[in-house]
Amino acid sequence: AQKITQTQPGMFVQEKEAVTLDCTYDTSDPSYGLFWYKQPSSGEMIFLIYQGSYDQQNATEGRYSLNFQKARKSANLVISASQLGDSAMYFCAMRATTGANSKLTFGKGITLSVRP
Amino acid sequence: SAVISQKPSRDICQRGTSLTIQCQVDSQVTMMFWYRQQPGQSLTLIATANQGSEATYESGFVIDKFPISRPNLTFSTLTVSNMSPEDSSIYLCSVETRLGNTEAFFGQGTRLTVV
Numbered sequence: 001a002q003k004i005t006q007t008q009p010g011m012f013v014q015e016k017e018a019v020t021l022d023c024t025y026d027t028s029d030p031s032y033g034l035f036w037y038k039q040p041s042s043g044e045m046i047f048l049i050y051q052g053s054y055d056q057q058n059a060t061e062g063r064y065s066l067n068f069q070k071a072r073k074s075a076n077l078v079i080s081a082s083q084l085g086d087s088a089m090y091f092c093a094m095r096a097t098t099g100a101n102s103k104l105t106f107g108k109g110i111t112l113s114v115r116p
Numbered sequence: 117s118a119v120i121s122q123k124p125s126r127d128i129c130q131r132g133t134s135l136t137i138q139c140q141v142d143s144q145v146t147m148m149f150w151y152r153q154q155p156g157q158s159l160t161l162i163a164t165a166n167q168g169s170e171a172t173y174e175s176g177f178v179i180d181k182f183p184i185s186r187p188n189l190t191f192s193t194l195t196v197s198n199m200s201p202e203d204s205s206i207y208l209c210s211v212e213t214r215l216g217n218t219e220a221f222f223g224q225g226t227r228l229t230v231v
Contacts, residue, residue: 035220037222042224042225043153043206043224043225043227044222044223044224044225045159045208045210045222045225046222047219047220047221047222050219091158091159093159093220095220102147102212103149103161103164104149104159104161104210104220106158106159106160107158108157108158109158
């Protein structure tokens with residue numbers, strides 16, 4: 001079984017500053033992938049970044065980077081130079097990358113508010 | 117990447133009626149999934165839509181309530197049957213373009229309100 005934990009309360013960040021959104025996970029699968037999604041108030045789920053469990057380097061995508069610490073089972077999302085448009089819910093998710101079952105398991109999400 | 121068109125984007129329905137949600141992808145995909153997101157909650161997988169065969173449902177979801185079709189590799193529908201206010205949620209279609217892909221894409225979601 002897989003489990004994603006996101007326990008931070010609503011997060012606030014000043015515009016142009018960096019913010020870290022926490023995510024810890026638990027799995028018995030030897031190979032897995034970790035995802036972050038952004039969900040604005042419109043409801044769509046926007047894919048942000050992916051980290052494979054065997055990737056040697058932390059993933060980066062523009063202003064998004066993933067601080068992957070495998071031994072601690074954490075996959076925190078770092079957003080640099082926050083923008084007002086970053087205000088949204090953020091979900092961490094994972095799935096096994098071996099076997100036929102590739103469904104995603106999601107955390108409860110974190111609300112991020114960017115202040116001008 | 118894949119472009120996913122999900123319709124309708126939102127609807128308000130009377131209890132006891134049914135709503136069919138469509139998910140159209142611009143390319144052939146290996147896997148299609150349907151998720152539910154209840155108000156203020158995270159996403160929960162309803163079922164995996166299998167091309168040409170019956171969908172695979174997760175615990176707590178049944179075919180009579182959530183019938184799913186997937187006639188080809190680019191299209192799927194989810195029907196929410198005999199609706200009650202508890203079915204008010206966002207329903208999301210998700211696709212993967214190949215097994216083991218490092219991305220999983222979502223449609224825009226269908227915001228359903230049952231009154």
